[in-house]
Amino acid sequence: MTALLSVTSLHRQFGGLTAVRDLSFDVAEGEILGVIGPNGAGKTTAINLVSGVIPPTSGRVEFRGEDVTGLPPHRLVGRGIVRTFQSTTVYGDRTVRENGMRGAYLGLYPGFFATLFDTAHARRMRAEATAVVDELLDWLGLTEVAEDKAGSLPYGHQKTLGMIIALASRPRLIMLDEPVAGLGGGDADHVRDTIKRVRGRGITVIVIDHNMRFMSGLCDRVLVMHQGARLAVGTPQQVLADPAVIEAYLGKRHAALAGH
Ligand SMILES: Nc1ncnc2c1ncn2[C@@H]1O[C@H](COP(=O)(O)OP(=O)(O)O)[C@@H](O)[C@H]1O
Ligand SMILES: [Mg+2]
Secondary structure (H helix, E strand, C coil), rough: CCCCCEEEEEEEEEEEEEEEEEEEEEEEECCEEEEEECCCCCCCHHHHHCCCCCCCCCEEECCEECCCCCCCCHHHHHHHHECCCCCCCCCCCEHHHHHHHHHHHHCCCCCCCCHCCCCCHHHHHHHHHHHHHHHHHHCCHHHHHHHEEEHHCHHHHHHHHHHHHHHHCCCCEEEEEEECCCHHHHHHHHHHHHHHHHHHHHCCCEECCCCCHHHHCCEEEEEEECEEEEEECCCHHHHHCCCHHHHHHHHHHHHCCCCC
16 A cells, blocks of 8 residues: 655754654555654654645655655645644634635745636636635534634634645645644634544544653554654554553653553
8 A cells, every 4th residue: 555645764964963863654545643642752843844834854754655855835725735723813803714725826836826817717716716715614513613813713623724724735745833732622622523434534644742651542653753753653553562662652650550
């Protein structure tokens, strides 16, 4: 089976600091892959590299069998790779629907939005984008607030809107950086269900978090990062039983509890 995404020996230096070190992993189509590790482990940098936010120092990223290493984000969105950010990235003074529309145009060349005057082509694209966004608003329960300013939404809904912006670009792979950061238990459960529903649409998911319990109930496989490198990869059960993971990530207290 060919991987949807294949990352090989990815490296990223920031001056003297190696944020990501010799990182290799594959993601299969339709999979939910978790990326876990303590603060500073290189998780965000890893998805910044895959989503083109920053170029790698070396290494290779292949998507659907093609080399996409170093392509800028809008080119990658055009190929079906999109990501959300750790903090919410909605425009608070724009409506919920307008924010969603921004996502629908993400994969087009920069400046396209400004050229949307009145050509038949632009009108068609706008109608299509509106249909995509309205379907997503309905699907994730935000239709009632579509005309509200995004900034007036509760934080949990803003997170959902961040997901809608990403989904509106019609990705094949979505990468979520700490989608439950700052959320309470009930909202976190809701996000977990939403991520499963996203995968149910046939979209492959990479999700970053540092809570193993949250990840265990969500991910098919988990990639554990430590000091920029891959420490382990496998099912949640496999990595939880891995002595290197227990020692380095979960700590001695957990190791004691687990009887190791
Ligand atoms: N733009 C940057 N410039 C300098 N150092 C950075 C930059 N981004 C991340 N780092 C460093 O790289 C390491 C990994 O960070 P990051 O990828 O954000 O980790 P994580 O998301 O796992 O918490 C950290 O030591 C961080 O300080
Ligand atoms: Mg991070």
